[in-house]
Amino acid sequence: MCRHLAHLGPTPVTLAAVVTEPPHSLLVQSYAPSDMRGGGTVNADGFGVGWYVRDLLSYSSEDHARGEPVLYRRDDPMWTDASFLDLARAVETTALVAAVRSATVGMPVSTAACAPFRGEAGGSTWLFSHNGVVRGWPHSVADLAATLPALDLLTLEAATDSALLWALVRARIAAGKDAADAVAGVVTEALAAAPASRLNLLLSDGAQVVATAVDHALSYRTHADGAVTVASEPLDDDAAWTAVPDGSLLVARPGGPHDPPAVTVTALSPHGPFPLP
Numbered sequence: 001m002c003r004h005l006a007h008l009g010p011t012p013v014t015l016a017a018v019v020t021e022p023p024h025s026l027l028v029q030s031y032a033p034s035d036m037r038g039g040g041t042v043n044a045d046g047f048g049v050g051w052y053v054r055d056l057l058s059y060s061s062e063d064h065a066r067g068e069p070v071l072y073r074r075d076d077p078m079w080t081d082a083s084f085l086d087l088a089r090a091v092e093t094t095a096l097v098a099a100v101r102s103a104t105v106g107m108p109v110s111t112a113a114c115a116p117f118r119g120e121a122g123g124s125t126w127l128f129s130h131n132g133v134v135r136g137w138p139h140s141v142a143d144l145a146a147t148l149p150a151l152d153l154l155t156l157e158a159a160t161d162s163a164l165l166w167a168l169v170r171a172r173i174a175a176g177k178d179a180a181d182a183v184a185g186v187v188t189e190a191l192a193a194a195p196a197s198r199l200n201l202l203l204s205d206g207a208q209v210v211a212t213a214v215d216h217a218l219s220y221r222t223h224a225d226g227a228v229t230v231a232s233e234p235l236d237d238d239a240a241w242t243a244v245p246d247g248s249l250l251v252a253r254p255g256g257p258h259d260p261p262a263v264t265v266t267a268l269s270p271h272g273p274f275p276l277p
Contacts, residue, residue, distance in 0.1 A: 002232075004097070004099035005202075009094050009227025013092060014089055015089075015098075027079060027085075030077055043102045044100075045114075046074055049098040051096040068120075121173035126203055127204050128202065129201070131198070137161045183201050187199045211250045213247070213250070218232060220242055222240065245265070
């Protein structure tokens, strides 16, 4: 059922500080996750990490991240990749998305099927991950897939529900939707087509993160330096972690040493997100 996270902040951190070193890091979650909710027992079907080169980033309210993020993906378990573990200690960034994969039965195990997916839309280059499953795949969402341009369908990175969801989100951003509206719209339409699907989506352009919690766990925490981390499972037992309610959309932007991150959580509905009380 996969696990994923995003981290954004004003201060560079190593990939290891977020992905491999915390007590309940994504590395640990690849072999000992704590909240899979019946969606498998390990996340050993591959992994991926995407990070933005911080010199190409701008966190001003007017600008999105610029430049293409670096992407490292493998179809092996994270714990078997000694080269990545070394790399993670050396590479620094202010913005990253990472995921470990538990492939749904019947879907391919390949590097191309591993999140995060990367692509350009609306003037930004995005990283996308999906934690969950589309019920009744592929028949349940055939009509939804048919709304995409033929070229988008022909160039899906993998024959998976996650790759289709990413194509749907990207198409909406390319059509002028902002990231939050694009993600919320895809989740709403996918649930209508395939009820009981698990749709935890995670999207970032390096300047913001948009995430959903739909029938699966999601938490976030802010940091004193203005950073924010969003993850399927808390990376440690710090009380600063906040659980995101089921059926919610989260939008977060990093702050600075004197400014807290901006985090909003809204409830999803058939008519779009609305503020939680």
